[in-house]
Amino acid sequence: MSDVLALACDLIARPSVTPDDAGCQHLIAARLQAAGFSIEHLRFGDVDNLWATHGSDGPVLALLGHTDVVPPGPREAWASDPFVPEIRDGLLYGRGAADMKGSVAAFVVALERFVAAHPDHPGTVALLLTSDEEGDAIDGVRKVAEAFRERGQRLDWCITGEPSSKDVLGDLLRVGRRGTLSATLTVRGIQGHVAYPEKARNPIHQALPALAALAARRWDEGYESFPPTSLQVSNIHAGTGANNVIPGELQVLFNLRYNPHWRAEQLEAECDAVLRAQGLDYTLHWHRGGEPFYTPEGPLRDAARRVLADATGGVLPEESTGGGTSDARFLAPLGAQCIEVGPVNASIHKVDEHVRVADLERLPALYEALMARLLVA
Template sequence: MSDVVSLTCELIAQHSVTPDDAGCQQLIAQRLHAAGFAIEHLRFGEVDNLWAIHGSGGPVLALLGHTDVVPPGPREAWASDPFAPEVRDGVLYGRGAADMKGSVAAFVIALERFVAAKPEHPGTVALLLTSDEEGDAIDGVRKVANVFRERGQRIDWCITGEPSSKERLGDLLRVGRRGTLSATLTVRGVQGHVAYPEKARNPIHQAVPALAELAAKRWDDGYETFPPTSLQISNIHAGTGANNVIPGELQVLFNLRYNPHWRAEQLEAECEAILHAHGLDYAIHWHRGGEPFHTPEGPLRSAARDVLAQFSGATPEESTGGGTSDARFIAPLGAQCIEIGPVNASIHKVDEHVRVADLERLPDLYLALVERLLV
């Protein structure tokens, strides 16, 4: 069994369901410390974060990942225990195999090889890990980024190991991500009997025109490789369960995924202006999940494009699609960020897996990127 497959299996065997790291970072820290890295553990609340660094000065290249995984779901639905890694027909199965313990293991192997071959390399190479990417993302990289900002920690380039590939390793290079903004809207009415609507105020009836306007609004026409900003209503709840009672309150959850045309506070103001225009008696709570980021043409994108073309046999698609990643917290520090990882077809699913052949090539891919940027 190769080094990267062996380490991936060790990590999968740890029951690190978010936000529990379950010892993954300690295992990695021991290896990187032995390789000459300076190790810093940053624990906030129930979340473990690891910052391992080698070298000094600039440029600073950080590899970014997470050791937490989503819950496996019903164990009986899996062909094998999700926390007992198993190779079948050239495929490694287990929770986190693709998202993203395979990439984390490949990062470690690549870094060990790099500093062993070039102990006096230019600049700084680092690994940043959290156990709060799949959860609330409050005490993970978001909090670490605040610490870095306070201490003036520089990061020039960041490579996130999220599973970005579509069909074959390296066929997609993610060069940005949309921002995410969530809202909990409460519309207040007056409860009453449906037979006497004049004595009540129905918050559903009042809210529907405003919600229809929010849902139909064309926010923009996209931004470079970003799709147009979109708003999706994900949950509506009101009423007592009885069909003869006008509810006194309506709760609505919605989310905006937005491109760099916007900042969160601008979208909040636009939405609230619509709610005001409809005369609603409401309260709204906003959660800013992260601003959009976009990496322009430069040394990082150029190096990544060349390396991925070498590994996949074709120029990669360059995309800003998908959800969010922890790179959204690193980009505001002034870092250029990209995402490169294994095929994402099975992530968060039953029988999550990664092809062993892809996993065994991943350290070489990351090593080639580090060498292109720091040598």
């Protein structure tokens, strides 16, 4: 069994359902410390974070990942125990195999190989891991980034190991992500009998024009390789369950995924203006999940493009800003240029999550090649 496959299996066997790290980071820290890395454990609240570095000065290249996984769901729905790694038909099964213990294992093996081959390499290579990516993302990389900002930690480049490939390893290079902004809207009315609407105020009826305006709005036409900003209503709740009662309150959850045309505070003000124009009695609570980030042309994108083309037999990768969010959104504001390179995204968060063993065994060489192009080429 290869080094990377053995380590991936060891990590999968640890039931690190967010925010529990289940000892994954201590296992990794021991390996990297033996390879000459300096180790720093950054625990905030119930969340474990690991910062491992090798080298000095700049540029600083950080590999970013997470050791936590989403809950497996009903175990009987899985063909095998989600926390007992199993290889079947060339696939490694287990919760976290693709998202993202496979990439984390590849990071570790790649770092070990890189410093063994280049013990006096220029700059710094680093590994940043959290156990709070799949959860609230409050005491993980978000909090680490605050600590880094306070102490002036330099970050030049960041490679996130999220499963970014579409069909074959290396066919997609993620060069940015949209921002995410979530809202909880509460519209207050007056409860009453449906037969006497003049004695009540229906918050559903009052809110519908504003919600329709927000949903129909064309926020922008996109930004470079970013799609247009989108607002999606995800939940609406009101009423007592009876069909003859006008509700006294309406609650709506909605989310905006937005490109660099916008900042969170601008979108908040725009939505507020639409709601105020309808004369609603409401409160609006926002959660800023992260601003958009985008890595322009430069050494990082060029190195990744070349390495991924080599991995796919000369075919240049698609360069995309699609998908959800990643923890890179917290490091980009520190000045780091960020990309995402990882295995095929076919089964993440699903029953019987898996990764191709052949892809997993190719990942360390891919990450090592990226480090070499950026630091010693």
